[in-house]
Amino acid sequence: MPHHVKSQALSHLRICDFTGQLAGAGATKFMAAFGAEVIRIEDPTNHGRWDILRGMPPYVDDRRGPELGGPFNNHNVGKLGITLNIKTEKGRELFERLVGISDCVTENFSSGVLRSWGYDYDRLKELREDIIYVSNCGFGHSGPYEKFKTWGPIVQATSGLTMSSAIPDQPPAGWGYSYMDHTGAYFMAMAIMLAIHHRNRTGEGQYVDVAATEAALTLNGPVLLDYTVNARPLRREGYPDANHSLHPAMAPHNIYAAKPIPGSFDEAWIAIACRNDKDWHAMRDVLLADGCDWAANDDYGRLAGRMAAQVELDARIGEWCLSRDPFQSAELLREAGVPANAVQTPEQRIDQDVNSAESQLWPTIRQTEMGRVRVDGIPAKFTKTNWSMTRGAPVLGEDNDYVYGELLGLSESEIAGLYEEGVL
């Protein structure tokens, strides 16, 4: 240490980190990118595999194993890694010393796991008076579902996000991934930093209970107020309709099939949104220039007319969209002032969109076993303490010497002894 030049934004903070997967690991990944010293604790008895992502695909090559999981690397960039068997007496003693020199303890176990090891907030507070303890679990640490288990899709289902992602007359499409593992991690990062600011002001630590389902529930606000104020539920005939826009009302507003791009997938799609009458008039002129005389219909000139005729409008625009590849039509529309984009594939948005390179969104890091790999960066630039990512996720016990030696002051022979006893 230090392994590289770090951001100074959070370099004064140390996090004793039990988080895993994405819902927890994503939170401390963000803070590590800004220089926080995040010490990831892993169990040596099962090679850290309580985090199931450790060995999960994708892989960089034919090798497999707990050091080679692509998702684990992506979510744990820049963290330190130690092994520690917390079921042993010496392991507990070392953990307790580590808490004593940390600002925060973070975890996203199922409810009650850390408590079952003897470490609730009150115990952690005995180890360090101003400790901040942040837990993140699906339903939180109280209430009828406290013991229920979740992962991203279950969080999304129970909070309304899955249902609100659908088109009419179809079952829920939901989110095709764990949106709420990412976003739950964002709320966890906010909660950690809010608690640190509170401590900076008052000297007090605290316990924070993050429930990913509740964070998710706050992400459908206008729909919820339409229900609590106007008694209009989203579960009603013809809804939800996620590709249309009611809040605010816009039309046309949809995702349309486009002409596939040779050499790419056999499907291609374009998203188009007319925000107002001005956008429609601009789009109308593009359509008229292509011989779509129907676009001149005066009924479409005003929003109310377009909302009322949205289904037929979609069908006609859909025909027009099939005539070009989606990048060509999107550019044509944007030049006329109308919001439009291709539904980009991962390759298109990562390797072909100029914005990815401009914003240095996909840094290449070096992970000890995997070698050089690109990862998700941070979509923000700071003028004074910008983020950095150069080191990948830790391999098991990669930082034992630094943490136990330099931070806790153990000698080389003491550390060697701990390995022999199965503590590390």
Next chain:
Amino acid sequence: MTTNPSHGMMALDDLRVLEIGDERGAWCMKLMADMGADVIKIEPPEGDPSRQYEPFVDDEPHHERSLFFWYYNTSKRSIVMDFDDRSNAETFLKLVGTADVILDTNTYDPVGRLGVDYQQIMSDNPGLIWCTITNFGFGSSRDDEPQTDLTLAANGGFAWMNGYDDHSLPPVRGGGQQAYHTGSNYAFMSILTALLHRDATGVGQHINVNINGSVNVTTEAGSYSWLVSHSTVQRQTGRHAGVAPSMPSQIKCADGRYVNTGIPPRRPAEFGLCYRWLEDEGLLDQLPEAALLLVGAELESFSLADVFRGDNEELLAIFGAGRAAFDLLASKLTAYEFFTKAQNFGFQVGVIHSPEEALEDPHFVDRGMQVKVEHPELGREVIYPGAPYQLTKGSWGITRRPPLLGEHTDEVLSELD
């Protein structure tokens, strides 16, 4: 008007924040305001555009009745300032001098229109944190393009991930302006990061947040499958988009509503629990394969890969029996019953609630997710969704109903004298 008059100190109640922007930043500012920051929303004379957004109270369009505006502007104050009137520059600079944080979305451009100097502002206010949220990041070659939440969700990767097994159906955006939310989430995390740095050093800075970038790094395997192995995931109904197709995970229940089963029974103990559940419901005789569940319960552990290899017919049959058991149970139970009963047996399944059903679910009610806010002008008390996180000290609260247009102009300006 104050909702939680009992709340004491709040984590951010030492901060004065100026919000100069549109709906793209309003969520970030609500998150700050509901943690106690004094967020002053500077609106143009005609009001923030989202005051004209549906839905309206009783469906009556009016700039004080937009529920969209209400949701995103709780706990804030509103002042009106015309940036086309350069005589406001002095007042603006005075206001900036009282601010800890400025959030702008590059919509109203106070620097250009009022003729104030950004560099001068930053050097006169060395602790100031100025955060800009734009579609592609301020200064990007794409940042002047017209975009909306939908088109950013398409460009940045959300849409590619969401949809149906039937690829003649379009990709789905995901409800609720989540592209804008994700940009705002990154903005708030970034502001807090800069704030902690300022707590330690006194130094502020500018932060440039990119909504398209925020969407791009919020797609889980969509991105890392490409980054790590140049493979592309494809959308599937109600479950993770995958490089290879996976099994369905949504079941329609007796009441026509759906549950997400995650991964169906696959461990020996789970086959035993599945059998017991059928027994509890009196359904054993309706499932000819039920005996296989008991065989499964006695197995040594196996992995899903063992099943999908397809060469062990007994394993396939046992696994199939588990799925058939879930299908049968779902056909006899409501989605909510299936969810709670399955979870009580330890199965990780979820009822697919609509947002309003979630708000009324007994668990979330118990956890305080319904928060009442007085709207005296309308003689109503309105239920808002509650806290996204539960801090035990300096905690969350809606301190004011959303402001009327310019409600606090005189109050705020008089504080400057």
